[in-house]
Amino acid sequence: MIKRKLKTESGAPNTDAAQDPAARKRTDILKSRAEELAVELAGQEDTGNVIEVLEFVLASEHYGIETNLIGEVYPMREYTPVPGTPDFVMGLINIRGRIVSVNDIRRFFDLPVKGLSDLNRVIVVQTARMELGILADRIVGVRTVQTDTLQTSLPTLTGIRAEYLRGIAPDGLVVLDVEKMVMDTRLIVNDEVE
Amino acid sequence: MINNEAEFLKELLAMFKIEAEEHLKGISSNLLELEKIQDAGEQTPVIETIYREAHSLKGAARAVNLNQVETLCQSLESVFSAMKRHVLAPTPEQYDQIHAAVDRVGQLIEKPDLEIADVLQQLGRLEALSKEPPQAPAEPRTAEPPKSAAPEPDSSGPEPPPQPEAPAASAAQEPAHQANAAWNAEKDRSLVSDTIRISTSKLDSLLLQAEELLASKLTALQFTKDERDLVTWIDAWRKEWEKREPELKAFRRDIEKFEKNADGRAEAWFAIHDFINYNYGQVKVFESRIQAMSKASDQNARGLGGMVDTLLQDVKQVLTLPFSTLLKILPKIVRDLSRDQGKDVELIVKGSTIEIDRRILEEMKDPFIHILRNCVDHGIEKPDDRRKANKPAGGYISIIISQSSGNKVDILVSDDGRGIDADRVRASAVRHGVMSEEEVRRLSDAEARMLIFQSEVSTSPIITDISGRGLGLAVVREKVEKLGGSIALDTEIGKGTTFRIQLPVTLATFRGILVEVSEQTFVIPTVNVDRVIRIRPGDIRTAENRETVLLDGKVVSLVHLSDVLGLPRRSRRGEESDMLQAITLSAGDKRMAFVVQGILNEQEVLVKSLGRQLVRVRNIAGATILGSNKVVPILNVIDLMKSAVRSSAIPTKMTTTEGTEVGKKNILVAEDSITSRTLLKNILESAGYQVKTAVDGVDALTALRTETFDLVVSDIEMPRMNGFDLVARIRGDKATADLPVILVTALESREDRERGIDVGANAYIVKRSFDQSNLLEVISKLI
Structure with a gap:
C-alpha cells in the first residue's frame, strides 16, 4: 500500500x-x-584565512587560542602543587582519571605577575606530542579572527615573546601561537637528580 | 613443590601443543605447495621452510620429553634434508606417506604412546632411496644451491635416527590406516585449540582499564568511610538528644501547670515543642536510612573490591610471556661482545619457556644485558689465561630460569670465569671515595663483594666502553628492586660467579604510605619504607654538620622531608609537637630517616604519569588519584636520598623553627578561588605568618570560632557569604569586633569601597593593583 x-x-x-x-x-x-x-x-x-579562536581573559588581558588545538575547558576546582617544578607549572589536576599539568602562561612568558587573578578555568591544549593545561580567569567564548588583520608585532605589547605571538587582532585580542609554544623544550620539565 | 612441578609441566605441555600445531600447519601447507612446484630452484626456499619447521618441532618436543614425537620428527627431518639436497624427489605416493607421517605427529601429541613403527619404516625407506645414486629426473637442470645459513642436518640432533622395528610394522600397517581417519577427526577437535592471537596493544588497553577500576574500588571505599562517619555523627546527636529530652519533658510539664495563667502563650510553646518532636522524628528517619545506606555501600565496596582484584589478577595472568622473547636477543650480544674482547664464550639458556609479566620482561632487558656484559668483560678470562688456569679455552655463561614458587621466578646467571676478588672491590670502593679504607677493612668478603652493586665501584682496572664505569650493576639492582625482586651474588675465585635474581611473576599492585609534609599529601612506595619512628628532639645527634639518630644500634642520618622537597617546614600543632614523626626509607643498601609532619595511612595506589609536559620531576616518581579524587604525587625514594645528601650539606636550622613557630602571627585567608587562595597563602607564609585558609565567608566564620587569628584577609565575591557580610558578622561578634580585616577584590567601584569601609573593613585592596609588598605593608601596619 x-x-x-x-x-x-x-x-x-x-x-x-x-x-x-x-x-x-x-x-x-x-x-x-x-x-x-x-x-x-x-x-x-x-x-581561507579565518581562524576560530577561544577568547579568554587572563589578568584583564584578552587572549585567543585556536580552537583546533583545544581539547576541552575544565573548571579549576582543586590542584596539587608539585615541588621541584618551575613556577609556571601551577600543579596537577585530575580530568576524569587523567593527570594534566596546568601552567600560568604569564610566568612562562616572563610577564610581570601583576594583579591577583581568579584563574578559575583550565584550557586543555592538545597536540600530537603534548597535552597541558593553561590557566584562565574567565572564558569569553569562541570567535573568528581574520588572519590578515592580525598585527604581528606591537611595540606596546610588553613581555610576550614574539615567538609565541600569532598576532594581535584590531580589537586588542592577543592570539597565541600555542603550537609553537608547546614545542618549546623550556616548557618541558625533565630534571634528573645528580 | 611436586604439585607445582606437575602443574608447571602441564602448562608447558599446553604451550607445546599450541606451538606444535603451528609447526605442523606450516609443514603441511608447504608440503602441499611443494608438490605443485616443478622447478627445483623454486622448490628450495619451500623445502627450507619445511625443514626448519620440523627441526623446531623436534627441539620443542625434546623440551617436554615427548620422545616419540622427537623420534618421528628426526626421521622426517632426515627426509626433508634429503629433499633439500635434491637427492630425493618424492613421487605423489611418497608425498602421501610424508603427509601421513606429519599427521601422525599431530596424533602423537594428543596420545604420546601411539604406535609409530609403521611410519618410521616408511620414512626410513624414503630416506634410503636418497642414498642410492641420484635418480635422473630430480635434479639435472639446476646446480645445487647451497644455503649456508641452514644448519647441517646431522649436527642438529646428537641422537641417530632410531631403527624402525620391522616385525611390528607390517602388522600394524593396516589398522594404523583405519586409525588415521579416527585420529583425524579427533585432531580437528583437540588441535584446533582454544587459543587465539590478540595484539598486545589490545591487551595493554585491557590491563589499563582493569587498573583504572582500582580507582572505582578506592572511591567506593572512601564512600563507605564517609557514610560511617555520618552514622557516628548521628550517634552523637542521639546521645545529646537523650541527655536533653528529660529537661524538655519537664519544661513542658511546667508550662502545662501554668497554662491557666499563661494567657495563650503556652499554645505557642506547645507548638514549638511539637516542632522539636517532629524534627526528632525526621532525624530518626534520616538515621535509619543512613544506616541502611552505609551497610549497603559497605557490601557494595567489598563486592566490587573482590571483583576488581580478581579481574586484575586474571588480566595480569593474560599478559605473561615466556622468557624466550627476551632471551633470544642475548646469544648475539654475547657473541659480539666476546669477539670484541678476543674471548671465546658460549651462552647456555635453560627454562626460557617460563612465563612472566610482559612489563617485567621489558624492564629486565637492560639489566640482563648489563649482567652479561659484566660476565664477558670481568668474569671470563682471555683464552691464554684460561689455559694457564687449567680451564678449557672457551668459557661459558649460563642463564637458568626456574619457577621457585607460585609467584616467584629464579634466574641464575653464571659464568665460569675468574670470580670476583673482594680485595679489588675494596680497593675500588676506597679509590672512588665510597668508603674509607678503615670502613672497607671491617667488611666481610661477602659484604665487600656486594659493593659492586653500588654505583662508582668497579673491579675493572680499565674503563672500556661497555663496562667498568661502575654504573651497570647499580642500575641492575635498582631495576630488580623496583620490580619487587632481589639480587644476590655467589662467587668463587678462579671458578666463576653466579648472579641470583628473584623476580615476581606478575607486577604486584603498588602500595603506598600517605604522609603529610608542609600540609601537602605525598605517597611513599611501601616497598621503600622500613619503619615509622618517633624521635625526641634531644635524641638527634649532629655529626659532620649532619643530623643523625641511633636506630637499632646503627647511626642513620636524619633529614626533614620538607627541606628535601624545598617546602616550608611545618611541625604538628598540639600537645605532641615535641616529638618528631619520621619514616625510615631504604633504597638499595642506603637507609635514611625523613622527618614528616604526619603519617596518614597505607593503601593501594595506581601509579600514573605526570602528563606529557612533566617528563621527569626530581624527587617525584609519578602521581596517583585518591578515592576522594585528589591528585597526590608519589615520591621517588632514590631521588630523595640523593637530594637529601645535597640539602643536608646546607646547615640546618632545626633549632630556629621551634622558636619562631610560637611567635608567629596567625592570619585567616578567605578566598573562593583556589589559585588566589594558594597564592595569598604562599605570600603570607613566606613573609613569616602562620596561615589558615577558608573557601568562603561561612567557612571563615567557622574557623574564627574555633581558633584565634590576628588578622583576616578576605575576598569580596564568594559563594554562600560574601566579604561584606563576613566583615559585618565579624564586627557584630564581641570576640572578634576588633579583629583587623583586609578586603581584597576585583570590584573597583567607589560604592564598593565605601560599602567596605561602612561595614568596618580596615583596608581595601583592589586585585588589579595588587602586589605583594603592598599587601604585606598594609598587614604590618595593622598587626
Missing part, C-alpha cells in the same frame, strides 16, 4: 513541474536560491 503511494507521489511532481508553468517558476526560484547559497559558501572557502 504505502509503497505504491510513495511511488505515485514521487513520480507526480516531476511530471507536473515539467508542464505546469507555475511549478516550473517555483523550481527555477528554488534553483537560483540554491545556486546563490552555493556560491556564497564557495567564496568563503576561497578566502
Whole structure:
C-alpha cells in the first residue's frame, strides 16, 4: 500500500513541474536560491584565512587560542602543587582519571605577575606530542579572527615573546601561537637528580 | 613443590601443543605447495621452510620429553634434508606417506604412546632411496644451491635416527590406516585449540582499564568511610538528644501547670515543642536510612573490591610471556661482545619457556644485558689465561630460569670465569671515595663483594666502553628492586660467579604510605619504607654538620622531608609537637630517616604519569588519584636520598623553627578561588605568618570560632557569604569586633569601597593593583 503511494507521489511532481508553468517558476526560484547559497559558501572557502579562536581573559588581558588545538575547558576546582617544578607549572589536576599539568602562561612568558587573578578555568591544549593545561580567569567564548588583520608585532605589547605571538587582532585580542609554544623544550620539565 | 612441578609441566605441555600445531600447519601447507612446484630452484626456499619447521618441532618436543614425537620428527627431518639436497624427489605416493607421517605427529601429541613403527619404516625407506645414486629426473637442470645459513642436518640432533622395528610394522600397517581417519577427526577437535592471537596493544588497553577500576574500588571505599562517619555523627546527636529530652519533658510539664495563667502563650510553646518532636522524628528517619545506606555501600565496596582484584589478577595472568622473547636477543650480544674482547664464550639458556609479566620482561632487558656484559668483560678470562688456569679455552655463561614458587621466578646467571676478588672491590670502593679504607677493612668478603652493586665501584682496572664505569650493576639492582625482586651474588675465585635474581611473576599492585609534609599529601612506595619512628628532639645527634639518630644500634642520618622537597617546614600543632614523626626509607643498601609532619595511612595506589609536559620531576616518581579524587604525587625514594645528601650539606636550622613557630602571627585567608587562595597563602607564609585558609565567608566564620587569628584577609565575591557580610558578622561578634580585616577584590567601584569601609573593613585592596609588598605593608601596619 504505502509503497505504491510513495511511488505515485514521487513520480507526480516531476511530471507536473515539467508542464505546469507555475511549478516550473517555483523550481527555477528554488534553483537560483540554491545556486546563490552555493556560491556564497564557495567564496568563503576561497578566502581561507579565518581562524576560530577561544577568547579568554587572563589578568584583564584578552587572549585567543585556536580552537583546533583545544581539547576541552575544565573548571579549576582543586590542584596539587608539585615541588621541584618551575613556577609556571601551577600543579596537577585530575580530568576524569587523567593527570594534566596546568601552567600560568604569564610566568612562562616572563610577564610581570601583576594583579591577583581568579584563574578559575583550565584550557586543555592538545597536540600530537603534548597535552597541558593553561590557566584562565574567565572564558569569553569562541570567535573568528581574520588572519590578515592580525598585527604581528606591537611595540606596546610588553613581555610576550614574539615567538609565541600569532598576532594581535584590531580589537586588542592577543592570539597565541600555542603550537609553537608547546614545542618549546623550556616548557618541558625533565630534571634528573645528580 | 611436586604439585607445582606437575602443574608447571602441564602448562608447558599446553604451550607445546599450541606451538606444535603451528609447526605442523606450516609443514603441511608447504608440503602441499611443494608438490605443485616443478622447478627445483623454486622448490628450495619451500623445502627450507619445511625443514626448519620440523627441526623446531623436534627441539620443542625434546623440551617436554615427548620422545616419540622427537623420534618421528628426526626421521622426517632426515627426509626433508634429503629433499633439500635434491637427492630425493618424492613421487605423489611418497608425498602421501610424508603427509601421513606429519599427521601422525599431530596424533602423537594428543596420545604420546601411539604406535609409530609403521611410519618410521616408511620414512626410513624414503630416506634410503636418497642414498642410492641420484635418480635422473630430480635434479639435472639446476646446480645445487647451497644455503649456508641452514644448519647441517646431522649436527642438529646428537641422537641417530632410531631403527624402525620391522616385525611390528607390517602388522600394524593396516589398522594404523583405519586409525588415521579416527585420529583425524579427533585432531580437528583437540588441535584446533582454544587459543587465539590478540595484539598486545589490545591487551595493554585491557590491563589499563582493569587498573583504572582500582580507582572505582578506592572511591567506593572512601564512600563507605564517609557514610560511617555520618552514622557516628548521628550517634552523637542521639546521645545529646537523650541527655536533653528529660529537661524538655519537664519544661513542658511546667508550662502545662501554668497554662491557666499563661494567657495563650503556652499554645505557642506547645507548638514549638511539637516542632522539636517532629524534627526528632525526621532525624530518626534520616538515621535509619543512613544506616541502611552505609551497610549497603559497605557490601557494595567489598563486592566490587573482590571483583576488581580478581579481574586484575586474571588480566595480569593474560599478559605473561615466556622468557624466550627476551632471551633470544642475548646469544648475539654475547657473541659480539666476546669477539670484541678476543674471548671465546658460549651462552647456555635453560627454562626460557617460563612465563612472566610482559612489563617485567621489558624492564629486565637492560639489566640482563648489563649482567652479561659484566660476565664477558670481568668474569671470563682471555683464552691464554684460561689455559694457564687449567680451564678449557672457551668459557661459558649460563642463564637458568626456574619457577621457585607460585609467584616467584629464579634466574641464575653464571659464568665460569675468574670470580670476583673482594680485595679489588675494596680497593675500588676506597679509590672512588665510597668508603674509607678503615670502613672497607671491617667488611666481610661477602659484604665487600656486594659493593659492586653500588654505583662508582668497579673491579675493572680499565674503563672500556661497555663496562667498568661502575654504573651497570647499580642500575641492575635498582631495576630488580623496583620490580619487587632481589639480587644476590655467589662467587668463587678462579671458578666463576653466579648472579641470583628473584623476580615476581606478575607486577604486584603498588602500595603506598600517605604522609603529610608542609600540609601537602605525598605517597611513599611501601616497598621503600622500613619503619615509622618517633624521635625526641634531644635524641638527634649532629655529626659532620649532619643530623643523625641511633636506630637499632646503627647511626642513620636524619633529614626533614620538607627541606628535601624545598617546602616550608611545618611541625604538628598540639600537645605532641615535641616529638618528631619520621619514616625510615631504604633504597638499595642506603637507609635514611625523613622527618614528616604526619603519617596518614597505607593503601593501594595506581601509579600514573605526570602528563606529557612533566617528563621527569626530581624527587617525584609519578602521581596517583585518591578515592576522594585528589591528585597526590608519589615520591621517588632514590631521588630523595640523593637530594637529601645535597640539602643536608646546607646547615640546618632545626633549632630556629621551634622558636619562631610560637611567635608567629596567625592570619585567616578567605578566598573562593583556589589559585588566589594558594597564592595569598604562599605570600603570607613566606613573609613569616602562620596561615589558615577558608573557601568562603561561612567557612571563615567557622574557623574564627574555633581558633584565634590576628588578622583576616578576605575576598569580596564568594559563594554562600560574601566579604561584606563576613566583615559585618565579624564586627557584630564581641570576640572578634576588633579583629583587623583586609578586603581584597576585583570590584573597583567607589560604592564598593565605601560599602567596605561602612561595614568596618580596615583596608581595601583592589586585585588589579595588587602586589605583594603592598599587601604585606598594609598587614604590618595593622598587626
